[in-house]
Amino acid sequence: MTSIAMIEAAAERLNGHACVTPLLSSPFLDEIAGRRLLVKAECLQHTGSFKFRGGWSAVSALSEEERKRGVIAYSSGNHAQGVAAAAKAHGTPAVIVMPADAPQPKIKNTRDLGAEVVLYDRTGGESREAVGAENAKVRGLTLIKPYDEPLVIAGQGTCGLEIAEQAAAEGITQADVLVNCGGGGLSSGIALALEARVPGLRVRPVEPEGFDDVTRSLAAGEVRQNTSLSGSICDAILTPQPGEITFPILSRLCGPGIVVTEEEAMRAMALAFLRLKIVLEPGGAASLAAALFHSSRIDGDAVIAVATGGNVDAALFREALSRYA
């Protein structure tokens, strides 16, 4: 179980290695949001998303023996790059299990970050869990799960410690904190950090339409699943259901979820380009979309949106600009 002490310990291990990402703002966005809007630009984190925090937290906590044997992760996206970069910096071998049909640049990036990429055929009945488990067993690798892992949650929680400090510097102690939510690792980590430091800041998970398992689970008081697992441009935050470890934390600490459309996420990407000069992927812009376009569902004079990642294909980004910028 992740505690504030674990988050503080993770922050010490990350100190000097992770980027302290800035809290950005623009009067133009304040006007659309109808209140003060602060954007935690986590897209500027190493590897382009907050996932570097969790990866570093997990790898840096391994024993020397475990570190020598190596780590393994399943991911075709941001978690893969976060773990690969953290492992490389620690001199730890990393195996990343990716679908053979993943976009070539993602496979290449992960390899360029020093990881061994093991491909599996997701259409041919192979499961990544089976491929991963076999590799882990034979080679003695430590599995780093993307969210249901206390050390990963602690790493993501370091983002919450920064928010607490930066919001205080802006005079904000009462606000909704909108967090893009897949399995809930970042949302629960930030929620735990804020509970300890600034209980007036409350996490609100944000999800894309059609993949609102966390929002429905929070409303029902028990775990609900998504019916589909693909088909959204917000691919970074699609998961089958809230995590076993994360859901009780979310349930205890978060306010109601907010659901945004793909179009709203694309509009938020264009506004982040125009007004904040940052690059967001659709799943990284959902929280900003919620702040801008669902303001009636938000409480208070100020709101904080965590812009979680910027690993977007150039073609999709150009599309967002050509439509909305």
Added chain:
Amino acid sequence: MTSIAMIEAAAERLNGHACVTPLLSSPFLDEIAGRRLLVKAECLQHTGSFKFRGGWSAVSALSEEERKRGVIAYSSGNHAQGVAAAAKAHGTPAVIVMPADAPQPKIKNTRDLGAEVVLYDRTGGESREAVGAENAKVRGLTLIKPYDEPLVIAGQGTCGLEIAEQAAAEGITQADVLVNCGGGGLSSGIALALEARVPGLRVRPVEPEGFDDVTRSLAAGEVRQNTSLSGSICDAILTPQPGEITFPILSRLCGPGIVVTEEEAMRAMALAFLRLKIVLEPGGAASLAAALFHSSRIDGDAVIAVATGGNVDAALFREALSRYA
């Protein structure tokens, strides 16, 4: 004459108002640059460029009486927005003199930042100086020049104080600091700050091909002019010649200038999108282009590039991505 004490005083006035911009990095860019590359992301500053620092420094130093009467600036670009935003926050009227044929979004942005925009016809023989001087005289406005003004140089110098501190945290005390250079306000401000704090960090001005007045002036030891004043996508850093106040500072403190092509600036914009998740305008990306594509002209194991601004038209940005990302 701007001194380190003036820069420190400006930093105190800016504290809590300007954004402390992060120093970003990527192993992918290090590889291209052939050394450690750190990017000071000044595009994330309020109004999308470092110009907010100089604007704030100048407005905040006015007497109460001067502040009540208001300020005036000539600019169709980043200086206009920096002065307008700083004036608005101080409750000071701002008049910005802009060409009537400036892009509509720039005029609208400047108005939306609370400034009164006075248009002049640059094709019809009106000079902005004449229009501005008349307004300044009749209304008792204080003129804020874009670079030949000690308070503005002091404001831009605060960026240098941050670089000194952030570079030290990265263990860097010896490196070239590449700065996009128009009139030389930012280059001279940073150079003065670094001279006082970390003399091993040396400013190298960067300019676009065909507009290399500072590079040629430094080489000649006396002021040289550009033959043309328009026709580059790096519009943010085009000036007729180095400033009267800035040139002696540049001459005393800077290493040789570096000249980049427009194509290199566009490639740097695409790489900043891919690897750093920041939005740069061509004139804001020239320094990064120098670090990436002119590494043989740079000394040492590390280099710092100041990415000075991100106010780029969406169409041009899309073009950079479609060609190079």
